[in-house]
Amino acid sequence: TERVATYNAEPFQKRPGSRTSVFTAEERPLLTPLPQVAYEISRWVYGRRVARNGHVAWEKNHYSVPFAHIGTTIDLRITDRMLEVYRGVERLSSHLLLPAGSANEYRTNDADLPAGGRYQPWDAPRAREWAGRIGPSAVVVVNRIFESVPVEEQGLDAALAVLRLARRYSAERVEAACRIALGGRIRSPRYAHLQPLLATGQDQAPRLRPPRDEPAELGGYVRGADYYAGGAK
Structure with a gap:
């Protein structure tokens, strides 16, 4: 302010110059500029x-890492606005943080993905396409999973967990397990319902034969009216 400037400009009593002249001649050349950020x-x-x-999870959301580092361990630096991915002292990627309260959302840098058409992100249409290769019951299960969540992305992990059972078992067995689960009282079967059916082989159990229609017996021992009327001796 003006009063401070006036005070600093007052000459010293026992030496030449003022506080302002000393700052200008001796101190100002030693100052460095403030950081831009x-x-x-x-x-x-x-x-x-x-x-x-190719993503790393943080606070229920997912942030991309260069695909060459898939399967490795990395470190995260988190500020109020940014998430940075490091391996050692090398920064691999950086992202704006997703808004607080968001869940199961993705931040993906195009530079982190493989070049060309080798990479296809998993989404609901791709999951439904895989279910279609397994069978109609699998399609129903996957559709009901997506219908049970407010946003389709929230059902992606559950749908993929069901579909990946076909890698451990077979598409035919997973289709049979889906058919059995849908035939019960489960509205939206999940991995927790289907995996026990496959692990215990219930999908391979022989179908029960329908009961035979046998004619009613026409003969047999029948007590007469005299017996119930007290006439029996």
Whole structure:
């Protein structure tokens, strides 16, 4: 302010110059410019694993990492606005944080994906296409999973868990298990319903034969009216 400037400009009593002249001649040349970006407090999270889809999970959401690092462990630096992915001292990727309260959403940098058509992101249409290759009952199960959630992306993991059973068993067995589960009282079968059917072989159990229609017996021992009237001796 003006009063501060006036005070600093007053000459010294026992030496030449003023506070302003000393600052200009001696101190100002030693100053460095302020950083262009304000300092942010950050926290570090160590040893996170990059999933097969090329993303790392943080606060229920997913952020992309260069595909060459799939399966490795990386570290995360998180600030109020940014999430940065490090391996050692090398920064691999950075993302704006998703809004607070969001869940199962993805931030993906195009540069993190393989070049060309080798990479296809998993989404609801791709999951339904896989279910169609398994069978009609699997399609119904997957559709009901997506119908049971407010946003389709929230049902993707549950749908893929069901479809991946075909890798451990076979498409025919998974289709049979879906058919059995749909025939029960379960509105929207999940992995927890289908996996026990497959593990115990219930999908391979022989079908029960329908009961035979046998004629009613026309003969047999029949007590007469005299017996019930007290006439029997």
